[in-house]
Amino acid sequence: MSLPAVEIWLEYASTYSYLTVARVGKLARERGVILDWQPFFLPPVRDQQNMGFPFPEASAKTAYMWRDLERRARHHGLPYRRPEQYPVNSLQTIRVALLGAREGWCQAFTEEAFRLHWTEGRLIGTDENLHAALRHAGQDPARVVAAASSPENKEALKAQTPRALARGIFGAPSFVVRGELFWGDDRLEDAIDFAVTGA
């Protein structure tokens, strides 16, 4: 019998996604779940739903998000250092991650790119972060960057938008298990439970 799978829809500019990326590998191993990495670019998904950017600068909601994120990192025992820039341009990183999902090294790349961004001040979206995370995942940065920018890979990323919309996705991280959608790091355990037990 094959292991149950959880689609993990990730946006590399998403803040709460750090909590998920830092936790999901261990959880999936412990619970016997396959992670089906689905990097996607969130802005067009929200645009098509007439939804704006969720965390406008200088808003109470955004101030709360930073405070809550720090508290949740502590709650989970995760290292945390607030990045100097927000939001970051995540498009190139997501193209690379999507190529990684096809080639089988998405998780190693993603874990390292998020770790560098959220604990070492090396921003996702910069060449420095991208290359370091690729080397960590055993990949040649020059080859991957060229392949990630190919017309085929760009089209593959565009195709993620209607696939996300078909699943009812409007934010990140999101998890999909047998058609059931779970939104936000707070629902990661529920998604895994549903994959394993169906409840």
Add this chain to the structure above:
Amino acid sequence: MSLPAVEIWLEYASTYSYLTVARVGKLARERGVILDWQPFFLPPVRDQQNMGFPFPEASAKTAYMWRDLERRARHHGLPYRRPEQYPVNSLQTIRVALLGAREGWCQAFTEEAFRLHWTEGRLIGTDENLHAALRHAGQDPARVVAAASSPENKEALKAQTPRALARGIFGAPSFVVRGELFWGDDRLEDAIDFAVTGA
């Protein structure tokens, strides 16, 4: 030594607030926490922050909210029946609840108004729901409705808007403990933990 207190900022049209209202009384008793009920009207609080209505009709986010709410009710073992109308006009109910907070019967009123709305199809905002919940709380509906509509009580409710803004509140339910804000039913336990242990 006095018991630690949790401010509970409630909007009576808020969906996730059902989960909180149905759970918070038992949690507070078990943990030895005082509940400081703070009914407020959310629309002016969001208007002042240029935030729209969080759950527009026919959006993926709203469809998700209903699915998630049903799942969370089941998770907590709470009865749940989706109300026929959403959103409801909650203003009069909130005026009554605020009077209840001053007079000491807010919790009994609130628990019953939410129970009727979320399990028996008797909508918050209707006279039928209001009167039934008031009688349940041992109050005379005629007296309370008159007092709730007094200029003093209307002003008291308006004054909740700057008080909410001062706390960084942008949604409901919200919890405030010693200046620390917790947003959403998902953070109810964290707020109570913080009140009890300071961590």
